[in-house]
Amino acid sequence: MTTQLDFARVPFAADLAGHGDRPAVISDNFTLTYRDLVRRVDALALRLGTQRRLVALAAANDVDSLVAYLAALVGGHPLILLPEDKPAALESLVAAYDPDVVLRSANGETVFEERRPGTRHELHPDLALLLSTSGSTGSPKLVRLSSANLQANAESIAEYLDIGPADRAATTLPVSYCYGLSVINSHLLRGAGLVLTDLSVVDPCFWELFRTGGATSFAAVPYTFELLERVGFADMDLPSLRYVTQAGGRLAPERVQSYAELGRRKGWELFVMYGQTEATARMAYLPPALAAEHPGAVGIPVPGGAFRIEPVDGLEDGELVYTGPNVMLGYAETPEDLGAGRTVHELRTGDLARKHPAGVYEVVGRRSRFVKIVGLRVDLGQVERILGDLGVEAASAGTDQGLVVAVEGSHDTQLLSKVLAQGIGLPRAALELHAVEHLPRLATGKVDYPAVLALSTPALSETAPAGAGADGSGTDRSGPDNVRRIFRDTLERTDIGDSDTFVSLGGDSLSYVATSVRLEQLLGHLPPNWHVTPVRDLEQRTDRKTGGTMRRFFAPVETSIVLRAVAIVLIVGTHVGLMKWPGMAHVLMAVAGYNFARFQLSGERRPRFRRQLTSVARVALPSMAFIGVAYLITDRYTLANVLLLNSIVGPEAVTTEWHFWFIEVLVYILLGMTALLAIPWAERAERRFPLLFPLALTGLALLARYDIVDPGVPHPSPTLWLFVLGWAVARTRTVVQRCAVSVLAILTVPGCFFGDTNRELTLVAGILLLTWLPTLPVPRGLQRLTVLLASASLYAYLVHWLVYPLLAATSPVLAVAASLAAGVSYWALCTRVMGLLSRSGWRPFRGRLKQP
Known part of the structure; x- marks a missing residue:
């Protein structure tokens, strides 16, 4: 030795x-x-x-x-x-x-x-x-x-x-x-x-x-x-x-x-x-x-x-x-x-x-059969040997832009491309597989490699290397879901590059719901930070679906999505009188802060500032449009409601004019956070101390929570501290940090609802679930419904005030179902309108609607 x-x-x-x-x-x-x-x-x-x-x-x-x-x-x-x-x-x-x-x-x-x-x-x-x-x-x-x-x-x-x-x-x-x-x-x-x-x-x-x-x-x-x-x-x-x-x-x-x-x-x-x-x-x-x-x-x-x-x-x-x-x-x-x-x-x-x-x-x-793709040297003979070990006869060719492989016979090229990409360490976007009846050969019987290379798709997008599929995925995916197709559908973007992420493409909490569920179905498992993971890395993830009993009957759905779906059902059901489960609107305020931290805090100051203002508009404008209609056809609301100002200029007594308090307060908070982070020193502090910054804001917000400082909002009780506490939850990375945030919630929630223990337990439970469980198991039969309700939660909150009074006396169950169905319908209408505006180039609607 x-x-x-x-x-x-x-x-x-x-x-x-x-x-x-x-x-x-x-x-x-x-x-x-x-x-x-x-x-x-x-x-x-x-x-x-x-x-x-x-x-x-x-x-x-x-x-x-x-x-x-x-x-x-x-x-x-x-x-x-x-x-x-x-x-x-x-x-x-x-x-x-x-x-x-x-x-x-x-x-x-x-x-x-x-x-x-x-x-x-x-x-x-x-x-x-x-x-x-x-x-x-x-x-x-x-x-x-x-x-x-x-x-x-x-x-x-x-x-x-x-x-x-x-x-x-x-x-x-x-x-x-x-x-x-x-x-x-x-x-x-x-x-x-x-x-x-x-x-x-x-x-x-x-x-x-x-x-x-x-x-x-x-x-x-x-x-x-x-x-x-x-x-x-x-x-x-x-x-x-x-x-x-x-x-x-x-x-x-x-x-x-x-x-x-x-x-x-x-x-x-x-x-x-x-x-x-x-x-x-x-x-x-x-x-x-x-x-x-x-x-x-x-x-x-x-x-x-x-x-x-x-x-x-x-x-x-x-x-x-x-x-x-x-x-x-x-x-x-x-x-x-x-x-x-x-x-x-x-x-x-x-x-x-x-x-x-x-x-x-x-x-x-090159003297030997090597190509160098995205900085990686690929032995074309090794490619053929890998497939040969699987019983697949293949011929490979390529350039420095991409790899083209012909496989003889009827094979699942999507599955083979996954295996091959992992075996040689290439991005899927640099790999193209073609199933052919017979490998092309010269008169001598040798493989005709120029003919293999000629199989490459002739028209390729600028963001996909030569040899990739038309969508940059490396295989023909004209039918089934793939990562880029999901992003195109949910974000209405066609300019999707390998290094783009859900957030960089303008994703927010509404599109997050649909995108995450479809990706979960495609990939079998999503990493906690998939929304900031490059497309090429998502494409390379192994499908980890298993056949266990749990996976057969239950689907993991992100906790924030489940909370939004459950919350809107309980909120509407409580208002109708079908049940009594108060406190879920305040849980949604914490979820809103959680999503704000994940989707609105990346990028340079000016582009982020514009994106945050656009996000506020996506909450405010559909709400103002609906409340405007409610103002015209009923006598329950005022112009202050239409302008989202009731929480500031409205009466202190709880009347119908307070129906939309959640949206008003959320808009105020989003505007306040946008203004704060537009200040250079605050923006630098948030980047340098991603967890301490929202915790410090939580401390300041607790001054209003404990009535030490009057926030100037007569009713309801101050909720800023819940928003920034949800923000802090999104920034936790270790067990110690999660414990600290959990203790803060457990200590500060009691007493905020004047002795309403059930409401306080609901709020604490919601925050703890958000903190400790990235996903919750949902019966597969309810997965689509959960996603739909979470996506439409803001709209259901808006429209149920006009729908349920018409049916509550007849059937509370029918009143709840009709309110939720109306909310989904309004969501679908708004989504279609915003999509049309986005395609027409109107900048405030380049993304989708923001949800609480």
Whole structure:
């Protein structure tokens, strides 16, 4: 077994302390100096021990993963680095290599799983890092990198990018990806800072952090530039941006020219780069000055590296071969390979290339059957082998934009595409399957791969890579539901891209009801934060439906949806006199705050402000229209009701004029929260303290709840504290936080209804259900009805005041049913009207109606 003295240190990791109090990590809520970082690294390195051990790290873009990575390097422990969001890959590699320690990042701390006190492995003294080759996450074949590889590559990158201590890189790529890791290594080498985040470039919060963190660069793969165009990157004001790097696949020459010119105008540079995991990351870069003239070139070798072109029989162009200190030690396929020394001295890239008279190299094709899609290298032969193992004869072809597969015979291409996407790690949108009677073949009997590629759908949307289905899903889904079809139907949007989310597409609490139920039926299970999960990630989720008794007879429906449906039934039933169950309207106020936090608090300040005002209009205008009709045909209401002002100017005595108090108070609260969050310091505070901010508002609102401050609303009792308490519930992430919010509800609800214990118990129960249970089981026969009632809850609340008096004396049951049916009808009418207005381009109705 090896000891601590038997390994070569990685200098940039061992020398972090030399950068002193310079900022090493900048996040959205704290800054970590190099001195602080070293303290954390040393503590974990001490825990790992002095004997070298094989460590596996499931890494995310967070401080704990960075500390774990550096601790392994400092302690000399060879590290298998994997993405945190692929547990199956971790299980596969743990089974194949039997690491001594497994590290994970979870809930802000490192989970340390020590599988044995020492090690069972023979570890070569030069071995430092083990990475999956591009596109093969979970495969037992790993790239063996030495400490010298890591140091040399970091030095060459830092040299040609001229990275200095004042630079700060935003982490746009996973730390487990060799490109993303090279950004971290090269910046730590020079004492520069890392703006550490896992946010996407389509998230406005990313750009806010980019500006406030003073980031000077970010890394991009070709797909990133599609996202940049979608978010209006060209018009952004980014004064600190110094350069943008691009790798992970070929970027179209015209796009290289376009972004090089944009950078020239804006004062930053574009570095096009070329590399492979086997070269630790980078082999070549294109100097920015040459980008306009040679946009199709990969550039010149990185400092310390060299290229040669080796002739290939029968081809005009030869294979590009790279040599340099960053070339891997070799591959590992079994634990025994971890003790081997260098077996590779030069890297045969598999790419066909030529050298331009200007001295730059151009890659013109691939020698073997590999394509690189969204930064992942895909072995077309492996695709065929995966399907062959399933008894399916197939032929695969593709380009850097997408993969096309022909399968012989009658097969479920939707199911096969799921299996294949998971097996090779591709987004479903980059994969297209076609069932054919016979595979196309040449006269020689060999598969005609150009004919396979020609099967690709000719007309593809701009947001879907070539080779995807017409809806971008990767399969023909003209009939059954799919994620994009559901989003199109419920949000009335056609411009749905891979990185779009329910919230970014304008979803709100009404469309949330229908969307969530249809997605649940399609996918079998929805993650708690599906509404902010990108479309491509939802498309890749495995159908987890089971055949158990519970799942056969009950369907899980989100708690907020169930509460809305149950609440409207109990509210109407109580008003009719069929039952007595008061307190549900106040539960709905907490649900309204819960939904406000989920759907109205994302994005930059101005777009969010407009969206919040639109949300208020979606509540107020249909309500005012109906109350206006009620005002004209009855004598129960006044103009103050029509204008939603009765709670301010109406009588203190409870009369029919108070029928619509819930809508009035909700509109006041939504307007107040919109105005508050339009203030820059309040908006910053909410982003920095997402839970403490609504808890602080709850504390202020309790001043009115306990009559310490007069809110100026004569009746009913103040409800702002319930709204912001529901907001706080939506921001809880841990058991401790949920306990705190629960205790707050239990302590503050008693007494708010002047001794009406049943009403108070109902309110407490509703808040606790919202806090602790993400879903509730609903009999499958009632699932559709639950969804319908939840969707129409606002409208049923409005119209029941006119409907039930006509039937209550005849039959209370009939009165309740008619009120709910009328509410559903008004909901359907409003939805249709708003849909027509949305399609006509009237901006206040680009989304759907907001519900309480």
